[in-house]
Amino acid sequence: MIKFNLKKFSPIPLLLIFAAFLLVFQSCKKSRSDLGAVLYKKTKNKVFKDATPEGLAEVFKQVLVEERKNMTNPNLITAYYEQNDYDPAFVMDHIFNGDVDLTANYFEKVNQHGLDPKMFNADKIKALVDKFQDKKAIKNIDEAYKDIALLEITTANSLINYSNALQYGILSPRKIYQRYFTATKRPDSISMSKIFHITNMKAYLDSIQPKDPQYLALQKALMDGSTAPGLSKEETTRYLVANMERLRWKNKPTQSKYVVVNIPDYRLDVMENGQSVLNMKVCVGEGRNKDRENSLVDYDESDKIDRPFSRETPQLNSVIHSVQVNPVWNIPESIASKEIMVEAAKDPYYLSSKNIDVYENGKKIEDTETINFANAPKDKYEFKQRPGDDNSLGKIKFLFNNKSSVYLHDTPAKEPFNWAMRAVSHGCVRLGDPQGLAQQLFGQGPTFxxxxxxxxxxxxEPTTIAVPSKTAVYITYITCWADSNGIIQFRPDVYGLDIVLYGHLQKFLATNDQLAKL
Structure with a gap:
């Protein structure tokens, strides 16, 4: 660490250093002492001759209060202008070179993302810009100050909202789904404050446009007015806009290799460097909408409230850290009380035939035939199924930390893999090719x-083996995507999560008339 001996410095040089620091710091901030002269030169409106930063600041404060109800992030915007002497950077640096008009044009075209342009006040911004470009439109200095403040605040607010929408999505999935445990980055004050420091507006607006090929494929289908087989045009559109919103969420894998399960597609892929190196059928948890009773067209307002079925597989991300070969199944209490005890009450030989052991206070009960399961308390006993051909977890399970106690596993029940609708499990993911997944995680060699x-x-005998390279796992929910041939695939909304999402999105979406203009 460098140490300074202040005794060696005289007071005068220290003051000079401090003064130089202040000069540099102040030079970083905009100087608007010539505010009136600049505005007069650019607008040819004599009203602006008398404009001063001090006069503007007083009105700016009032407009911030008046516009607070119209701002999405009023605290952030207010704090920024308070800390920067109410400097109207958008008005002074971006109106007269066409940047603000350009920005409004991008806002107007947001229907290409399935969103309503009215969210971003394009008309209001353009009307204010027109006033500045008409040398007779603004009649007095008070009106001038108010219009400067109003245009500045509206542009800042709309630009933040637009940037957030395209980069992070309109909604936070954590706020609308009860069983969503995937790490998802949301906008914060640092990311939102970047809009105040834009120098090249077009470059910035172009940089935040979604570029994911999947997003662009769905966007093209939306703009082309595509209609999926078996769906109406209205329902197709709603599929597209719901899944475009999902693609805007910052929750995508960043690892070069990962395992991904798509619940509605009943499919697992091992992805490596952007390519699927293994895929297989899976069975997932039983869902509330497996019979397609609800759709994206025929539903009511209450459907946007997420009411997950008890067996639905959660959305999550984690890391596969180990496997258990020939696992013991520690039967969850909900399954034990609702299924195992019911069957044991009917058949005294049921438990032995299924290789299920019963424990009380951690001690194994040797003679289970003496237990009256019909009248026994639901939480008195613990049940464990020994390894074997009948074990519900099959021959191997893949372990990863999560709060829902779910995992990927083998299964002796092979028939459901032939079904089209494979939402049949208690919540874990059953694998069509568990040994293939093990080979991908361990590679060829003595361990595999x-x-x-x-x-x-x-x-x-049960054996736990650590995975040599821990591998990320994502359990997702995507009902609409472009396959490798560019064909848009659609899957039934087996958990009704599209309905929940669309219900929350409705007020932000482009109308049919706006979409018709694409």
């Missing part, structure tokens, strides 16, 4: 050979 051998044994 050991796993394959253990899975084939007649008298197996």
């Amino acid at each position: 050979d050991r796993i394959a051998k253990a899975m084939s044994e007649d008298n197996p």
